[in-house]
Amino acid sequence: MNYPIARKIPRAVLDAEADRLAALAGAPLHRKLGGYARLAGPGFMGAALTLGAGTLTSSMLSGATFGYRTLWLIWLSAGLGLFMMAAMARFTCRGGFRVIPVQNRRHSWVIGSLMTGLVGTAAVAVIFNFGQVALGTHLIESLAPFAGFAFPAEYNWLLYCGVTSALILSYGRRGGRGTRLVEAVMKGGIAVMILAFGAVLLLVGVDWGAAGRGFFIPWLPGGGEGLDLFIASSAAAVGVMDWVFFHYAGLGRGWGRRHESLARFDLIAGLFLPFVVINFLMIGVFAATLFPQGITPDSAPELAAALMPLLGPTWSQILFYAGFLAVPITTTVGMSLAGAMAIHEAFGWEPDTSSWRWKVSALLPQVAFLAAWNARPVWLVIAIAAFLSLANNVVGWSMYLLLNDRELLGADRCRSYLWNLGILLQVTLLNAIAVTYVFNRLGWW
């Protein structure tokens, strides 16, 4: 166990978990799944991180613009992402190494510390948190009048940042109990989203025939718009930050060789299924309401506001806002932890969750409180988006090469053609994002 956060977990707790896993190995399927669900965590945290303001806004827009017809892109994008996530699980459980220092050693610090750690994870955490805080404070502001008072974003950011900061700083504390608390909140957040959006969808009604066709029959709008939508949706659902976070969150739980089955269960039940279900519900709500009326607002607040008159009773509006509030909160927490882990790895610092260095790194994304006043570092967003478009694929190459590295993983390297094929398909889509970005700048796209 070479990750300091895991060293804070008492040996007895880790041994008890290993014993439970061993007992579950021979248990009947239903008991095994139940046991794994209780032990899982990093996958749920990954889903909570991925299901942020950007992903959900994109689903709302898809539903409002194309109806149910792009539902198939959800499972395709999340499914493609699983191959790379399984590689991260392999590095965690069998490799037992910390991936960024290994990238530094084998592929240079430009790819490890810079592209994977600082830009692909830490900078993304800071920049993307502006969107989470903007959405979160807007939702609190929208919810407050239901309770009979006003609570504008200019003030409620204190509540938003206070709650998320408390959760962020709990991680890795109190002998692993802090980590379990954060995982429980992330699981709870996902449950709230599913219950809230599910209830709203039942209220507005589902055209099951159209939803079934949209889920299983591929369709894209014509021309460049369709290709752009396909490339962006299928490659970007699970990215560098998700890879890094799942890997280090697993190391932080003390996962080792015996945990690989649990890690794979966590990827499917914790990451894939919530991602698919929540996006399905969100697209469904907007496909059933705004799409038939031809209303297509631009931003999440506008989309939510346009939806409200169509929801009818007050309770359903509150339910939608409450479920939606779980989206930015869980993403802020996940991204901040991912950023802190990445900063420490990039600079070769040992992560100590009680140190000031960890606290400052973890709370760095909270500079996004400025979003409560609509402030957004546009130049930085553009620069990071450009760098990400051009760098994500190279980080993907690096992960593929590590998984096939005989010297590094020995007999635990990838032995499956299908696994490599899945990773290469995702890498090719990431290449396509980089190429279309360059073509776009040159005016060729």
Add this chain to the structure above:
Amino acid sequence: MGAVDRLLERRAGPWSGRVWGLVLNLVANAVALWGVSSVMRTGDGWTWVAVGCAATVACIAVLARPSRSPGSEE
């Protein structure tokens, strides 16, 4: 170990065959997308699309081969 496997593992210049394969795949992707953009702009360019797609499929098919141990008959 077959010829393709040896090619993937052999170093050529700064990189192994696997890395060169990834670079070639990127070039193939760019060719295909260049063709698509030409088709969208002028209606021509299907040859680029075909060549790029064929090269992409070939690169992926080869690169998906897992790394074999030297002397292995796997």
